[in-house]
Amino acid sequence: MNIYTKNGDKGTTDLIRTKNVSKSDDRIQLVGTIDELTSHLGVVKTMLKDGDTIRILEKIQGTLITVMAGVADPYNREYKINDDKTAILEEEIDRMEGLFERPKKFILPGSCRLSAEIDVARTVARRAERALAAVSVKFGADTGTKKYMNRLADYLYVLARYTDAKEAEEAEASVSGAATPGQTKAADMPGQAGTSAFGAGKVAAMGENQNGAVSEAVIQEVLKRMGIQGRITLDASKRLIGRIEEEAKRRGKQAVIAVCGPDGNPIAVHVMDGAFLVSFDVAVKKAYTSVAVKMSTMELSKLAQPGGTFYGLDKMEGGNIIIFGGGVPIKVGDTIIGGLGVSGGTGEEDHSLAEYGLSVLNEVL
Numbered sequence: 001m002n003i004y005t006k007n008g009d010k011g012t013t014d015l016i017r018t019k020n021v022s023k024s025d026d027r028i029q030l031v032g033t034i035d036e037l038t039s040h041l042g043v044v045k046t047m048l049k050d051g052d053t054i055r056i057l058e059k060i061q062g063t064l065i066t067v068m069a070g071v072a073d074p075y076n077r078e079y080k081i082n083d084d085k086t087a088i089l090e091e092e093i094d095r096m097e098g099l100f101e102r103p104k105k106f107i108l109p110g111s112c113r114l115s116a117e118i119d120v121a122r123t124v125a126r127r128a129e130r131a132l133a134a135v136s137v138k139f140g141a142d143t144g145t146k147k148y149m150n151r152l153a154d155y156l157y158v159l160a161r162y163t164d165a166k167e168a169e170e171a172e173a174s175v176s177g178a179a180t181p182g183q184t185k186a187a188d189m190p191g192q193a194g195t196s197a198f199g200a201g202k203v204a205a206m207g208e209n210q211n212g213a214v215s216e217a218v219i220q221e222v223l224k225r226m227g228i229q230g231r232i233t234l235d236a237s238k239r240l241i242g243r244i245e246e247e248a249k250r251r252g253k254q255a256v257i258a259v260c261g262p263d264g265n266p267i268a269v270h271v272m273d274g275a276f277l278v279s280f281d282v283a284v285k286k287a288y289t290s291v292a293v294k295m296s297t298m299e300l301s302k303l304a305q306p307g308g309t310f311y312g313l314d315k316m317e318g319g320n321i322i323i324f325g326g327g328v329p330i331k332v333g334d335t336i337i338g339g340l341g342v343s344g345g346t347g348e349e350d351h352s353l354a355e356y357g358l359s360v361l362n363e364v365l
Contacts, residue, residue, distance in 0.1 A: 015072045026138060030131040031068050037128055038064050040121040047114045053159070056092060060152065067145050074140065081144040089151045093158050100165035102158065113359055115163040122156035129153060231261045232330055232338035232365075237268040239364035244342065244357045245272060255344030255353065258283040262336050264291050272344070279343035285320050286327030286341030286350075292320075294336060297327035298351045326350030328358055332365075 007013070012020045013028060021028060038061045048054050063085055070079030109119035129149040135141055232240075237259040248255050254274035259267045266284055289297050293310070303310045304323040314323045325347030330338040340357050342350040 026131065026134045027071050030128065030135050031071050033124065033128040033131050034064050034068050034071075037121060037124045040117070040124055044114070044117050044121055047117060059088075063148065067149070070142055070145060071135065074142070080142050081148045083144060083147065086144070086148045086151050089148070089155045093151075093155050096158050096162045100162055102161050107161065109160070111164045112167045113362075115160040115167070118156055118160040118163060122153055122160060125149065125153040125156055230335070230337060231263075232259060232267065234267055236365050237338070240340070240357055240361065241268060241270045243360045243364060244353055245270065247356050248272060248342075248344070248353055251349075251353075253345050253349065253353070255342050255350070256280050256283040257353075257357075258287045258341040258343075259330070260284070260287040260291060260339045260341070262291055262338055264288040264339065267338065275344050282322060283326070283341040283343035285322045286343060287339035288320055288327075288341070289322045289339075290327035290329045290341065291336055291339035294329060296325070296329070296351065296354070297322050297341075298325035298347065301325065301347070324350075326354055328354045330358070330361065 008023065011023050013023055015021055015027065041057050041061055041064075045054050045057050048057075063081065066079055067081060070076070070081070073079060110116045129146075129152075132141055132146060132149055136146065240259060241257045244255075244257050248257075249272075254272045254276075256269065256271050256275050256279040258269045258280075261267055264287075266287070269280065269284060271280060286297050289300065293300055293313075300310060300313075300321075301323045302308065304313055305311060310323075314321045322341075326342045328340050328351075329336045330340055340354050342353045342357070344350065345353075
């Protein structure tokens with residue numbers, strides 16, 4: 001049987017007891033949002049190492065599938081969500097809140113990649129909850145399901161904050177050289193970098209002084225432990241390029257990927273099969289520009305518009321400055337250890353690939 005049925009070609013679909021429902025219908029929007037949520041939870045699962053949390057998320061995904069079935073067939077009692085499932089979420093929320101002090105202020109997501117992904121899932125869960133409320137007004141909705149969806153967003157919020165707290169704890173232990181439970185000190189593992197499993201980026205933040213500025217001594221110590229010595233190495237550059245190439249292939253793109261040192265001199269340049277000849281020079285210049293102006297070329301492009309701070313910068317003698325997306329500085333903490341340039345698509349596409357490179361930086365370092 002083919003995956004395509006052509007039944008929805010006219011913008012309609014079927015529910016269990018209702019035929020030819022418009023895809024703009026609130027119920028279809030709700031099912032689509034919950035489907036989106038389960039996919040985000042799948043991404044989070046791939047980034048987790050804790051088996052218990054993975055199992056909880058899998059149970060949540062299973063419950064969400066039941067919720068979708070309940071939207072499609074609201075009269076089937078098998079698809080009702082009982083309070084026991086909500087109670088499990090509440091118990092897990094209480095357990096995590098007992099392990100750390102939850103911030104009482106507004107949180108800006110992005111302390112680490114994992115918590116950021118969880119926060120994305122949380123916001124989609126809230127959107128699904130709002131969509132469920134709209135369906136409830138027009139068609140009615142299971143009370144247990146509404147409770148569960150509300151508590152699910154709370155659970156994801158606490159999970160994200162717990163992840164942040166755990167990352168900060170492990171980063172602090174990495175800086176001090178102390179091992180957290182279940183970890184081995186860097187000094188006990190010759191040849192190892194001594195960074196936490198959550199990555200080195202947060203380590204520098206633990207060395208803030210009373211004014212909130214990052215201690216350069218702490219950053220340099222972290223760089224030393226990572227074997228970077230203030231600049232990205234050739235081996236790390238190759239690993240970073242390899243990860244970006246894999247992602248470019250997945251997206252169907254052919255690009256040139258360049259990495260330079262903090263001095264702007266190229267360290268490694270990789271040309272994918274089918275990449276434009278001109279992309280070589282552009283990628284190298286994007287990497288150079290990102291360290292020269294200490295910002296992404298996407299940010300620079302906005303400041304280089306008429307009337308902007310850097311208007312005319314790209315016209316300077318030498319022609320090494322690029323003002324469209326694809327170049328980003330490579331940082332550990334606030335220290336620039338190199339620059340990354342990607343060229344092969346539109347400025348937005350190249351910038352997206354460069355941002356992907358930054359997202360996997362801790363893994364390749």
